[in-house]
Amino acid sequence: MKALAVDLGGSHATCALVEDRAILHARTLPTEGSKGLAPLLPLLAEALHTVARQAGAKPSECAGLAFCFCGLVDHASAKVISTNAKYDDAPELDLRGWCEKSLGMPFGIENDARMALLGESYAGAARGFEDIVMVTLGTGIGGATMIGGRLLRGKHSQAGCLGGHLPVLFTGRRCTCGAIGCAEAEAAGWSLPEVCRGTPGFGSSPLSKENAVTFERLFQHADVGDPVAIEVRQRCLAVWGAATIALIHAYDPEIAVFGGGVMNRASLIIPYLQDYANQHAWTPWGKVSVRSAQLGNNAALLGAVPLLRGSSDS
Numbered sequence: 001m002k003a004l005a006v007d008l009g010g011s012h013a014t015c016a017l018v019e020d021r022a023i024l025h026a027r028t029l030p031t032e033g034s035k036g037l038a039p040l041l042p043l044l045a046e047a048l049h050t051v052a053r054q055a056g057a058k059p060s061e062c063a064g065l066a067f068c069f070c071g072l073v074d075h076a077s078a079k080v081i082s083t084n085a086k087y088d089d090a091p092e093l094d095l096r097g098w099c100e101k102s103l104g105m106p107f108g109i110e111n112d113a114r115m116a117l118l119g120e121s122y123a124g125a126a127r128g129f130e131d132i133v134m135v136t137l138g139t140g141i142g143g144a145t146m147i148g149g150r151l152l153r154g155k156h157s158q159a160g161c162l163g164g165h166l167p168v169l170f171t172g173r174r175c176t177c178g179a180i181g182c183a184e185a186e187a188a189g190w191s192l193p194e195v196c197r198g199t200p201g202f203g204s205s206p207l208s209k210e211n212a213v214t215f216e217r218l219f220q221h222a223d224v225g226d227p228v229a230i231e232v233r234q235r236c237l238a239v240w241g242a243a244t245i246a247l248i249h250a251y252d253p254e255i256a257v258f259g260g261g262v263m264n265r266a267s268l269i270i271p272y273l274q275d276y277a278n279q280h281a282w283t284p285w286g287k288v289s290v291r292s293a294q295l296g297n298n299a300a301l302l303g304a305v306p307l308l309r310g311s312s313d314s
Helices: 038-054 095-102 112-123 183-187 192-197 215-223 227-251 261-280 296-302 304-309
Strands: 002-008 012-019 022-030 062-069 072-074 079-082 107-111 132-137 141-147 255-259 289-292
Touching: 002 038, 002 112, 002 296, 002 304, 012 038, 012 296, 012 304, 022 038, 022 296, 038 095, 062 095, 062 112, 062 304, 072 107, 095 107, 107 112, 107 304, 112 132, 112 141, 112 255, 112 296, 112 304, 132 227, 132 261, 141 183, 141 227, 183 192, 183 227, 192 215, 192 227, 215 227, 215 261, 227 255, 227 261, 255 261, 261 289, 296 304
Parallel strands: 002 062, 062 107, 132 255, 255 289
Antiparallel strands: 002 012, 012 022, 072 079, 132 141
16 A cells, blocks of 8 residues: 655655555655745645655555644544644645645545554554554653554544643643643753753753753763763653653553654663563553664654554544
8 A cells, every 4th residue: 555644843844655664755845934834735745746756656546645743633624733833824724625636635634643653553663562652752742542453532632642741740840731740841852951950060060061951962971970961861761751650550551662862862761661660550460561663753654554544543
């Protein structure tokens, strides 16, 4: 089965032709600075025609277009619900109509974290499992859940995908979502500089001299023994561990898959989270397996086939 796919992020969009568990051809477009989604649609349509042509396929051979969006969407109506300050015009757009007019094919849309979970379930670390939670650790913390082989969506399309907004500290920081002490407010890329600045001794730490405090630099300074970096790194691990327990208790998964940019340190993070889950999760049936995602930036694109096939429809 062939499918076209778009993975739309905040700074770029990747257009691809996918066949089953392989990406035949892909092209990435910059989107940073775009004034909404509408101006990008003609560019996306052109790129999709191009990747199909370069892969030696016709759009008519494809089952449809799978559109991965960085916000909340209603899969059933193919509408964007909330953008969280990204592509604010998207809820007003008829994306299904645009697809039919520009490409002449069926259209499916889903949240980016759910698409990544579909990809990992279909072709990656969660293949062979039906009850899964997935967490993406990066600038924010994304999440998605699958129960009995079907994506959990809920009445308002929010079920299972707000893993980064599970409170882990009721006296914690105000999150961008409005809640207090969310995992994302305590241990995500956007909140990390504030967490570091609030740590005693930060002023004398090499971290304070960095132009940008990132997880990459945090882990590097911790590697060479900076006590502030070690303390913050341990705090982040503990926050991610607490969020993992909340997800396990909420959704009863067999496996928890972690992806995102921070997972270039998976050799440290995954053993910690596995041990944390073994110690603290109430799972009388056995132990939840904690694994690193396998597909990287291709996960959402490889979710195109299962999305369009409809195996995950609730």
